[in-house]
Amino acid sequence: MGQQVQGEDRLRSVWWPALSDGLRRAGAPEGLLAEPDVAIGFYGDLFRPPGQLLAAGDPPYTARDVDGGFEQELLAAWWREAAQRDPEVAPPDADDTLVATPRSVQAALRALSGSRFFADVALRLVVADLKQVRAYLTDEPTRERVRARVMARIGPDTRVVVAHSLGSVVAYEALCALPGHGVRALVTIGSPLGIRNLVFDRLRPDPVWTCGKPLGEWPGGDALTWTNLAGTGDVVALVKDLRPVFGTRVRSALLSNGTHAHDATSYLTDELCGRAIAEGLA
CATH class of the missing domain: 3.40.50 (Rossmann fold)
Known part of the structure:
Protein backbone atom coordinates (compact mmCIF):
# COMPACT_ATOMS: atom_id res chain seq x y z
CA MET A 1 0.00 0.00 0.00
CA TYR A 43 1.98 -2.44 -9.36
CA GLY A 44 1.74 0.83 -7.40
CA ASP A 45 1.35 2.91 -10.56
CA LEU A 46 -1.96 1.17 -11.25
CA PHE A 47 -3.38 3.01 -8.24
CA ARG A 48 -2.01 6.38 -9.34
CA PRO A 49 -4.66 8.78 -10.67
CA PRO A 50 -4.27 9.38 -14.43
CA GLY A 51 -2.29 12.47 -15.30
CA GLN A 52 -1.04 13.06 -11.76
CA LEU A 53 2.45 14.54 -11.63
CA LEU A 54 5.00 13.13 -9.20
CA ALA A 55 5.18 16.45 -7.32
CA ALA A 56 1.42 16.51 -6.81
CA GLY A 57 1.58 13.80 -4.16
CA ASP A 58 -1.45 11.87 -3.03
CA PRO A 59 -5.04 13.04 -3.49
CA PRO A 60 -6.07 15.39 -0.64
CA TYR A 61 -8.42 12.89 0.96
CA THR A 62 -10.39 13.77 4.10
CA ALA A 63 -12.69 11.83 6.41
CA ARG A 64 -15.58 12.56 4.03
CA ASP A 65 -13.86 10.48 1.35
CA VAL A 66 -13.99 7.24 3.37
CA ASP A 67 -16.74 5.26 1.65
CA GLY A 68 -19.29 3.17 3.49
CA GLY A 69 -19.08 -0.58 3.71
CA PHE A 70 -15.62 -2.04 3.13
CA GLU A 71 -13.54 1.09 3.78
CA GLN A 72 -15.36 2.02 6.99
CA GLU A 73 -15.24 -1.55 8.29
CA LEU A 74 -11.50 -1.89 7.62
CA LEU A 75 -10.88 1.48 9.28
CA ALA A 76 -12.83 0.27 12.31
CA ALA A 77 -10.75 -2.92 12.44
CA TRP A 78 -7.53 -0.87 12.38
CA TRP A 79 -8.89 1.36 15.16
CA ARG A 80 -9.80 -1.58 17.39
CA GLU A 81 -6.41 -3.21 16.84
CA ALA A 82 -4.52 0.03 17.49
CA ALA A 83 -6.44 0.50 20.74
CA GLN A 84 -5.48 -3.02 21.86
CA ARG A 85 -1.80 -2.48 21.03
CA ASP A 86 -1.34 1.12 22.16
CA PRO A 87 -2.60 2.36 25.56
CA GLU A 88 -2.55 5.92 24.22
CA VAL A 89 -5.36 5.11 21.77
CA ALA A 90 -8.90 5.32 23.13
CA PRO A 91 -10.99 2.32 22.00
CA PRO A 92 -14.09 2.91 19.87
CA ASP A 93 -17.44 3.22 21.61
CA ALA A 94 -20.04 0.58 20.95
CA ASP A 95 -21.81 2.97 18.58
CA ASP A 96 -18.59 3.46 16.63
CA THR A 97 -17.79 -0.21 16.11
CA LEU A 98 -18.70 -0.19 12.42
CA VAL A 99 -17.68 3.45 11.86
CA ALA A 100 -21.11 4.01 10.40
CA THR A 101 -21.26 7.83 10.34
CA PRO A 102 -19.01 10.67 9.13
CA ARG A 103 -18.61 11.70 12.77
CA SER A 104 -17.31 8.28 13.79
CA VAL A 105 -15.03 8.15 10.73
CA GLN A 106 -13.46 11.37 11.94
CA ALA A 107 -13.16 9.88 15.43
CA ALA A 108 -11.40 6.81 14.03
CA LEU A 109 -8.93 8.86 11.99
CA ARG A 110 -8.30 11.16 14.95
CA ALA A 111 -7.66 8.18 17.24
CA LEU A 112 -5.29 6.56 14.74
CA SER A 113 -3.35 9.79 14.30
CA GLY A 114 -2.50 9.60 18.00
CA SER A 115 -1.23 6.03 17.85
CA ARG A 116 2.41 5.03 17.62
CA PHE A 117 1.65 3.03 14.48
CA PHE A 118 0.17 5.91 12.46
CA ALA A 119 2.06 8.76 14.14
CA ASP A 120 4.12 9.62 11.04
CA VAL A 121 1.40 8.87 8.49
CA ALA A 122 -0.73 11.69 7.10
CA LEU A 123 -4.44 10.96 7.46
CA ARG A 124 -4.97 11.43 3.72
CA LEU A 125 -2.55 8.51 3.19
CA VAL A 126 -4.56 6.32 5.57
CA VAL A 127 -7.65 7.02 3.48
CA ALA A 128 -5.69 6.34 0.28
CA ASP A 129 -4.54 2.98 1.68
CA LEU A 130 -8.12 2.02 2.53
CA LYS A 131 -9.11 2.74 -1.06
CA GLN A 132 -6.25 0.66 -2.49
CA VAL A 133 -7.20 -2.39 -0.45
CA ARG A 134 -10.87 -1.99 -1.41
CA ALA A 135 -10.01 -1.54 -5.09
CA TYR A 136 -7.97 -4.75 -5.21
CA LEU A 137 -10.47 -6.89 -3.33
CA THR A 138 -13.70 -5.57 -4.86
CA ASP A 139 -12.85 -4.41 -8.41
Missing part, protein backbone atom coordinates in the same frame (compact mmCIF):
# COMPACT_ATOMS: atom_id res chain seq x y z
CA GLY A 2 1.04 3.58 -0.55
CA GLN A 3 3.80 2.91 -3.11
CA GLN A 4 2.09 4.43 -6.13
CA VAL A 5 4.78 7.07 -6.72
CA GLN A 6 7.63 4.55 -6.39
CA GLY A 7 8.95 2.09 -8.96
CA GLU A 8 10.73 -1.24 -9.34
CA ASP A 9 14.28 0.07 -9.12
CA ARG A 10 13.52 2.48 -6.28
CA LEU A 11 11.95 -0.25 -4.16
CA ARG A 12 14.75 -2.70 -4.92
CA SER A 13 17.28 -0.09 -3.72
CA VAL A 14 15.47 -0.09 -0.36
CA TRP A 15 14.66 -3.79 -0.07
CA TRP A 16 18.03 -5.16 -1.20
CA PRO A 17 20.15 -3.89 1.71
CA ALA A 18 17.48 -5.02 4.19
CA LEU A 19 17.33 -8.47 2.58
CA SER A 20 21.11 -8.74 2.80
CA ASP A 21 21.10 -7.76 6.47
CA GLY A 22 18.43 -10.34 7.25
CA LEU A 23 20.42 -13.07 5.52
CA ARG A 24 23.52 -12.00 7.45
CA ARG A 25 21.63 -12.15 10.77
CA ALA A 26 20.55 -15.67 9.84
CA GLY A 27 24.14 -16.74 9.17
CA ALA A 28 23.55 -17.39 5.47
CA PRO A 29 26.66 -17.89 3.32
CA GLU A 30 28.02 -14.76 1.65
CA GLY A 31 26.96 -14.60 -1.97
CA LEU A 32 23.87 -16.79 -1.47
CA LEU A 33 21.81 -13.99 -3.01
CA ALA A 34 23.02 -11.25 -5.37
CA GLU A 35 21.15 -8.05 -6.17
CA PRO A 36 20.62 -9.00 -9.87
CA ASP A 37 18.75 -12.08 -8.59
CA VAL A 38 16.09 -9.86 -6.96
CA ALA A 39 13.08 -8.76 -9.01
CA ILE A 40 10.29 -6.47 -7.79
CA GLY A 41 6.69 -7.19 -8.73
CA PHE A 42 5.57 -3.56 -8.84
CA GLU A 140 -12.06 -7.37 -10.64
CA PRO A 141 -10.31 -5.49 -13.49
CA THR A 142 -7.97 -3.86 -10.96
CA ARG A 143 -7.33 -7.21 -9.33
CA GLU A 144 -6.46 -8.85 -12.63
CA ARG A 145 -4.06 -6.08 -13.70
CA VAL A 146 -2.26 -6.04 -10.34
CA ARG A 147 -2.00 -9.81 -10.12
CA ALA A 148 -0.69 -10.04 -13.70
CA ARG A 149 2.22 -7.77 -12.77
CA VAL A 150 3.30 -10.11 -9.99
CA MET A 151 2.68 -13.30 -11.96
CA ALA A 152 4.93 -11.96 -14.73
CA ARG A 153 7.82 -11.79 -12.24
CA ILE A 154 7.46 -15.40 -11.08
CA GLY A 155 9.44 -17.38 -13.61
CA PRO A 156 10.74 -20.96 -13.82
CA ASP A 157 13.84 -19.97 -11.82
CA THR A 158 11.99 -18.12 -9.05
CA ARG A 159 12.64 -19.87 -5.74
CA VAL A 160 11.51 -17.38 -3.08
CA VAL A 161 8.63 -14.90 -2.99
CA VAL A 162 8.73 -12.25 -0.25
CA ALA A 163 5.51 -10.27 0.02
CA HIS A 164 4.56 -7.34 2.24
CA SER A 165 1.17 -5.98 3.32
CA LEU A 166 -1.37 -5.90 0.46
CA GLY A 167 1.40 -7.45 -1.65
CA SER A 168 1.05 -10.63 0.40
CA VAL A 169 -2.57 -10.93 -0.74
CA VAL A 170 -1.51 -10.38 -4.35
CA ALA A 171 1.40 -12.85 -4.09
CA TYR A 172 -0.78 -15.52 -2.49
CA GLU A 173 -3.36 -15.28 -5.26
CA ALA A 174 -0.64 -15.17 -7.93
CA LEU A 175 0.94 -18.40 -6.68
CA CYS A 176 -2.46 -20.09 -6.50
CA ALA A 177 -3.01 -19.09 -10.13
CA LEU A 178 0.32 -20.64 -11.22
CA PRO A 179 -0.03 -24.41 -10.74
CA GLY A 180 3.28 -26.24 -10.93
CA HIS A 181 5.40 -23.19 -10.12
CA GLY A 182 8.88 -23.83 -8.73
CA VAL A 183 8.74 -21.47 -5.74
CA ARG A 184 10.14 -23.19 -2.66
CA ALA A 185 9.47 -20.51 -0.05
CA LEU A 186 6.73 -17.93 0.41
CA VAL A 187 7.55 -15.35 3.08
CA THR A 188 4.66 -13.02 4.00
CA ILE A 189 5.37 -10.00 6.21
CA GLY A 190 2.88 -7.56 7.73
CA SER A 191 0.10 -9.51 6.03
CA PRO A 192 -3.67 -8.88 6.33
CA LEU A 193 -4.47 -12.31 4.84
CA GLY A 194 -6.06 -13.61 8.03
CA ILE A 195 -8.71 -10.88 8.40
CA ARG A 196 -12.02 -12.68 7.98
CA ASN A 197 -14.89 -11.09 6.01
CA LEU A 198 -12.84 -8.17 4.71
CA VAL A 199 -9.84 -10.02 3.24
CA PHE A 200 -9.74 -13.79 3.75
CA ASP A 201 -13.33 -14.41 2.64
CA ARG A 202 -12.72 -12.42 -0.57
CA LEU A 203 -9.63 -14.36 -1.69
CA ARG A 204 -9.31 -16.07 -5.08
CA PRO A 205 -9.62 -19.00 -5.11
CA ASP A 206 -12.45 -19.03 -2.61
CA PRO A 207 -11.66 -20.68 0.73
CA VAL A 208 -13.18 -24.14 1.09
CA TRP A 209 -15.27 -25.10 4.10
CA THR A 210 -13.80 -28.14 5.82
CA CYS A 211 -15.08 -29.64 9.08
CA GLY A 212 -17.26 -26.61 9.66
CA LYS A 213 -14.57 -23.96 9.13
CA PRO A 214 -13.07 -22.20 6.08
CA LEU A 215 -9.61 -23.14 4.85
CA GLY A 216 -7.61 -21.24 2.26
CA GLU A 217 -5.97 -23.12 -0.61
CA TRP A 218 -2.30 -24.00 -0.19
CA PRO A 219 -0.39 -21.75 -2.65
CA GLY A 220 1.90 -24.42 -4.06
CA GLY A 221 2.97 -28.03 -3.88
CA ASP A 222 4.03 -30.12 -0.91
CA ALA A 223 7.59 -28.80 -1.17
CA LEU A 224 6.54 -25.17 -0.60
CA THR A 225 7.37 -23.67 2.80
CA TRP A 226 5.25 -20.72 3.91
CA THR A 227 6.52 -18.46 6.69
CA ASN A 228 4.33 -15.63 7.98
CA LEU A 229 5.89 -12.91 10.13
CA ALA A 230 3.75 -10.38 12.02
CA GLY A 231 4.96 -7.47 14.11
CA THR A 232 3.41 -7.34 17.57
CA GLY A 233 2.38 -3.72 17.00
CA ASP A 234 1.49 -4.06 13.31
CA VAL A 235 -2.11 -2.91 12.97
CA VAL A 236 -2.42 -4.01 9.33
CA ALA A 237 -1.39 -7.57 10.25
CA LEU A 238 -4.04 -7.64 12.94
CA VAL A 239 -4.49 -11.43 12.66
CA LYS A 240 -1.02 -12.60 13.64
CA ASP A 241 -1.40 -16.38 13.23
CA LEU A 242 -2.49 -17.64 9.80
CA ARG A 243 -2.62 -21.32 10.77
CA PRO A 244 -6.32 -21.37 11.71
CA VAL A 245 -7.33 -20.29 8.20
CA PHE A 246 -4.52 -21.74 6.03
CA GLY A 247 -3.52 -24.88 7.93
CA THR A 248 -0.84 -25.94 10.34
CA ARG A 249 1.84 -26.02 7.62
CA VAL A 250 2.13 -22.22 7.83
CA ARG A 251 5.03 -21.23 10.07
CA SER A 252 3.86 -18.18 11.99
CA ALA A 253 6.06 -15.96 14.14
CA LEU A 254 5.79 -12.67 16.02
CA LEU A 255 8.47 -9.99 15.66
CA SER A 256 9.21 -6.84 17.62
CA ASN A 257 9.58 -4.10 15.01
CA GLY A 258 9.48 -1.11 17.35
CA THR A 259 7.57 2.00 16.34
CA HIS A 260 7.92 1.13 12.63
CA ALA A 261 5.88 -2.01 13.09
CA HIS A 262 4.56 -2.25 9.52
CA ASP A 263 7.67 -1.06 7.68
CA ALA A 264 8.92 -3.71 5.24
CA THR A 265 12.59 -3.19 6.08
CA SER A 266 11.90 -3.79 9.78
CA TYR A 267 10.75 -7.28 8.81
CA LEU A 268 13.44 -7.97 6.22
CA THR A 269 16.34 -7.33 8.58
CA ASP A 270 15.09 -9.85 11.16
CA GLU A 271 16.91 -13.17 11.55
CA LEU A 272 13.73 -15.21 11.13
CA CYS A 273 12.99 -13.53 7.81
CA GLY A 274 16.56 -14.08 6.63
CA ARG A 275 16.42 -17.72 7.65
CA ALA A 276 13.18 -18.35 5.75
CA ILE A 277 14.64 -16.76 2.61
CA ALA A 278 17.92 -18.68 2.95
CA GLU A 279 16.09 -22.00 3.29
CA GLY A 280 14.28 -21.35 0.01
CA LEU A 281 17.55 -20.54 -1.75
CA ALA A 282 19.67 -23.36 -0.31
